[in-house]
Amino acid sequence: xxxxxxxxxxxxxxxxxxxxxIWIGIAVAVALVVAGFxxxxxxxxxxxxxxxxxxxxxxxxxxxxAILIDTxxxxxxxxxxxxxxxxxxxxxxxxxxxRVEIFEISPTSxxxxxxxxxxxxxxxxxxxxxxxxxxxxxxKFDKQFKPQLEQALVRLLDRQPAEQSPIMEAVQSAAVASxxxxxxxxxxxxxxxxxxxxxxxxxxxxxxxxxxDFSDYKSxxxxxRSASNLSDVEVTVLYLRRPDAAAIQGLxxxxxxxxxxxALDANDVTSVPIEG
Numbered sequence: 001x002x003x004x005x006x007x008x009x010x011x012x013x014x015x016x017x018x019x020x021x022i023w024i025g026i027a028v029a030v031a032l033v034v035a036g037f038x039x040x041x042x043x044x045x046x047x048x049x050x051x052x053x054x055x056x057x058x059x060x061x062x063x064x065x066a067i068l069i070d071t072x073x074x075x076x077x078x079x080x081x082x083x084x085x086x087x088x089x090x091x092x093x094x095x096x097x098x099r100v101e102i103f104e105i106s107p108t109s110x111x112x113x114x115x116x117x118x119x120x121x122x123x124x125x126x127x128x129x130x131x132x133x134x135x136x137x138x139x140k141f142d143k144q145f146k147p148q149l150e151q152a153l154v155r156l157l158d159r160q161p162a163e164q165s166p167i168m169e170a171v172q173s174a175a176v177a178s179x180x181x182x183x184x185x186x187x188x189x190x191x192x193x194x195x196x197x198x199x200x201x202x203x204x205x206x207x208x209x210x211x212x213d214f215s216d217y218k219s220x221x222x223x224x225r226s227a228s229n230l231s232d233v234e235v236t237v238l239y240l241r242r243p244d245a246a247a248i249q250g251l252x253x254x255x256x257x258x259x260x261x262x263a264l265d266a267n268d269v270t271s272v273p274i275e276g
Contacts, residue, residue: 050119050121054099054117054118054119055118055119055120055121055140055144055145056097056099056118056119057097057119059183060183060184060185060188061097061098061099061119061183061184061188062095062096062097062098062185062188063094063095063097063098063099063188063189063190063191064098064099064100064101064178064179064181064184064188064189064190064191065090065094065098065099065100065101065190065191065192065193066101066102066103066114066174066175066177066178066179066190066191066192066193067087067100067101067102067103067153067193067194067195068102068103068104068105068167068170068171068174068192068193068194068195068196069102069103069104069105069153069156069157069195069196070105070165070167070170070194070195070196070197070240071105071156071157071158071159071161071195072105072106072107072161072162072163072164072165072201073161073165073197073199073240073242074159074160074161075157075240075276076276077276078275078276079240079274079275079276080157082274082275082276083157083195083238083240083274084153084154084157086238086272086274087153087193087195087238090193090236091120091149094120095120096120096121096122096123096126097119097120097121097122098119098120098189099117099118099119099178099184100116100117100118100119100120100149101114101116101117101174101177101178102114102115102116102117102149102152102153102156103115103170103173103174103177104156104159105165105166105167105170105196106159106162106166107162107163107164107166107202108162111166111169111170111172111173111174112173112176112177113177114177114178115152115155115156116148116149116152118144118145118148118149119145120141120145121137121140121141121144121145122137123137123141124137124138157195164201164202165196165197165199165200165201165202166200166201166202166204167194167196167198167199167200167202168200168202168204168226168260169202169204169226171192171194171226171228171230172226172227172228174192175192175228175229175230175233176228178190179192179229179230179233180229189232189234190232190233190234191233191234191235191236192230192233192234192235192236192266193235193236193237193238194235194236194237194238195238195240196237196238196239196240197239197240197241197242197245197249198237198239198249198253198254198257199242199245199248199249204222204225204226205217205222207248207253208245208248211248211252211253211256212256214255214256214259214260217256217260218259218263223263227263227264228264229264229265230261230264230265230266230267231265231266231267232265232267233266233267234266234267234268235261235266235267235268235269235270236270236271236272237254237257237269237270237271237272238272238274239254239271239272239273239274240274240276241273241274241276254271257269257271258271
């Protein structure tokens with residue numbers, strides 16, 4: 001009686017190899033996922049890292065507002081309050097991580113160095129309970145950003161008059177220092193706010209000796225020396241009136257400055273007469 005030998009299990013060639021390959025593939029996929037999570041965590045950590053002094057994100061600001069204050073001829077009490085009210089409204093429109101830089105228009109100050117430079121911290125509403133701390137966010141705004149901003153504005157508005165008003169030079173310096181900053185993204189919104197009577201009085205010319213025709217001024221060496229790149233910059237002038245300069249100030253004066261800013265490729269120019 002012949003006894004048949006038991007058949008060996010049918011194993012396809014390379015089956016063990018294929019099983020190992022599957023496990024290797026799974027391990028690689030898991031490793032890639034873990035690496036992705038680690039990279040995302042590092043990127044998130046970096047994006048949520050802020051300078052303790054300026055409160056700006058280490059990746060750079062989301063926008064910038066440069067405020068130039070010209071008190072070379074002084075301001076009265078009504079003008080001071082009106083300016084502070086309007087600047088407060090402007091600052092209410094700041095977005096999270098928008099950098100505010102305040103410059104003094106003065107013949108003696110360093111035009112490239114702001115007296116104030118901080119980023120508006122995220123508000124409580126803008127702070128997630130999962131990734132942030134609402135209490136810390138409120139403290140940053142109430143105890144750091146807001147009081148230091150207000151103190152800087154008040155300090156400049158209380159400055160003593162000066163002999164010169166280098167307005168064009170100050171705009172040029174602010175354009176370089178604020179709008180061309182290396183950490184500012186190319187697409188970041190840019191805004192320039194001037195608090196001034198706009199009575200230029202420096203080596204580039206003096207409006208006190210007569211307002212020049214802008215067409216003539218544009219072709220002069222003084223224009224070339226004052227030129228700067230204001231491309232995509234929104235300009236707001238808080239226009240201080242001077243009783244002793246009524247013959248100079250007015251529509252023609254405002255038009256001169258509007259054409260000057262537009263010649264520098266400013267995106268928009270708004271002039272707001274200040275009471276007082």
